Every structure is written in C-alpha cells, then in structure tokens.
Amino acid sequence: MALEQYCGHARSSISTSANYRTISMTIEFTKYHGLGNDFILIDNRHASEPLISPDRAIALCDRNFGIGGDGVIFALPSENDTDYTMRIFNSDGSEPEMCGNGIRCLARFLGELEGRETPGRAYRIHTLAGTMLPQIEAGGRVKVDMGLPQLLAGEIPTTLTEGDRQVIDRPLEVAGRTWRVTCVSMGNPHCITFVPNADAISLADIGPQFEHHSAFPQRTNTEFIEIIKNNYIKMRVWERGAGATLACGTGACATVVAGVLNRKCDRKTTVELPGGCLDIHWDEETGRVYMSGPAEKVFSGKVL
Numbered sequence: 001m002a003l004e005q006y007c008g009h010a011r012s013s014i015s016t017s018a019n020y021r022t023i024s025m026t027i028e029f030t031k032y033h034g035l036g037n038d039f040i041l042i043d044n045r046h047a048s049e050p051l052i053s054p055d056r057a058i059a060l061c062d063r064n065f066g067i068g069g070d071g072v073i074f075a076l077p078s079e080n081d082t083d084y085t086m087r088i089f090n091s092d093g094s095e096p097e098m099c100g101n102g103i104r105c106l107a108r109f110l111g112e113l114e115g116r117e118t119p120g121r122a123y124r125i126h127t128l129a130g131t132m133l134p135q136i137e138a139g140g141r142v143k144v145d146m147g148l149p150q151l152l153a154g155e156i157p158t159t160l161t162e163g164d165r166q167v168i169d170r171p172l173e174v175a176g177r178t179w180r181v182t183c184v185s186m187g188n189p190h191c192i193t194f195v196p197n198a199d200a201i202s203l204a205d206i207g208p209q210f211e212h213h214s215a216f217p218q219r220t221n222t223e224f225i226e227i228i229k230n231n232y233i234k235m236r237v238w239e240r241g242a243g244a245t246l247a248c249g250t251g252a253c254a255t256v257v258a259g260v261l262n263r264k265c266d267r268k269t270t271v272e273l274p275g276g277c278l279d280i281h282w283d284e285e286t287g288r289v290y291m292s293g294p295a296e297k298v299f300s301g302k303v304l
Helices: 054-061 099-116 203-211 247-263
Strands: 012-015 018-024 027-036 038-045 072-077 084-092 126-127 129-136 142-145 170-174 177-185 189-194 223-228 232-238 243-245 269-271 276-282 289-294 297-303
Touching: 027 099, 038 054, 038 099, 054 072, 072 099, 072 297, 099 126, 099 129, 099 142, 099 247, 099 289, 142 247, 170 203, 170 297, 177 247, 189 247, 189 289, 203 223, 203 243, 223 247, 232 247, 247 269, 247 276, 247 289
Parallel strands: 038 072, 084 126, 189 223, 232 269
Antiparallel strands: 012 018, 027 038, 027 297, 072 084, 126 129, 129 142, 142 289, 170 177, 177 189, 223 232, 232 243, 269 276, 276 289
C-alpha cells in the first residue's frame, strides 16, 4: 500500500459528485485576481459542462492544500447569441449567478487565450444572471456593463416585504441588534447596511448570520458601508459561499445603487474595498450599472 494511502490521501482515478463524473486528468489553469478577489480560471471552451465537480473546486480553492482561491471560473462555449458562457463554483462548492470581479478576470483570460488582449476588445458573456458586457481597457483594467439592478423583494429574493415592493432602509434583526438594510440584486442577492465604521464590523461573526438569515431564501451577500463623502465610500463584504473577501464587484455595484436610493452617495462613486478601489456608475438615463476596475494575472500551471 502506498504511503499516501496510509496518510489518508489515497486518490481514485474516477470520482463522482451530483451529476459530475471526473476522470483523473491534467487540468491547465490560470489564476487571476480582481483587487485580491482571486479565481482559478479554466479553459472549458471545448465542453458545455465544467471539467471538474464542485467537490474538486472546493479542494482546488483550499489555500493550504490546493491552489487557493475564492472560486473556480469556467470559460464555456457560447449560449444565446453570446461569445462565451461563464460559470463559477464558489470555494464552498455552491454556484453563484454572477461575479463582478470574476467576469473582469474572465475577460482578460479570454483575451489571453485568443491572443487579442488589447484595449477595446469587448465580449458578450452568458451568465446565470443574464448577458454581461465586459470590455478590456488600458492598463489591465476592464469595464463591465452590469445591466439593470433588480429592486423588488421578489426579484432579490427576500421576504422583508411584499414581493412587488422595494426594500429600502428596512429593519432587520441580526445578532441581537436591529440593522437598517437595503436590498438589491445584480443578478445575485445583496443586503446593504450603512455603518459609522466599516472596520469595526466583525465579519466572521456577523457575516454568516446575515448570509443564512431566514429573510433570504437563497442566502445573501452582505455589504457594510461607511460613507466617506458623496462620491467615495468604504465597503467590507461577506460573500455568499466565499465568506470575507477582499473585494466584490457585484456588491460594489449594489452598494452604489443602495447609496443613491438612500441619498447617501452620487451615481458616480468610487468604492474602496480592502483590496483596492472600483469605479461604479449607475447611469440615470439608461438605468444600467457600469463597473470599472483592474484584473491581474497571478500565474499559470497544471494540476492533476
């Protein structure tokens, strides 16, 4: 018997999880990050389903025994008149609808795969949250048309009010205190609360209680926001399925929408996250939200 079998690390050649059947193979990957929100990206353009299972994604995202990351992103073939399809497995194996930092990383990854990573290159990406439109900019930045925010309780979803009403500055009991929250969906659910000092929030204690609150039937991302000035805010985030992360693109977009609805920030606002800053614009004429920020390659490799 091999030593690794004695140590409890024996590997089989075939593993199954849900509807996935993974045969041992070498997987090529590239790691990118957007403001420290890091992802393992896999070229999956030759197959319509992810090459690895959610369980395998959990193992690869492990920061001690795997590559390390907040999620695994797959570049799949096009759907519905788009260029490509994006799917994501979070570090806990769950599948979110979309990821703002992740789609910026995907745009640069696709540019590298195509050999066309030049400013102005734009994509139409199919996601579970709809079609997203990233465009590569100069200096390693990517601008994304994130579409229209969804504001009705039934769209988010949340049970904090009737399904056809907005959730703006509503009370929510969490961890023995009342928080005033505003809820927005950017294709995935967000619960935003404004606080005097974002750094004072114990994300590890409070975040899971928001994420799994009964008012959010599909769980929720949670943003704690400190207003610095009308066009500059500070954000800390607990992400559904990933925990405390250094940045969240959809969260930054949802936060500016919530800030405008509560008359706390401008439609063009810089959002400072632990990993850096994103520029967000909620266009008054079209109602669409635009996000601009960096996406940086870390390294490439192969894993069995």
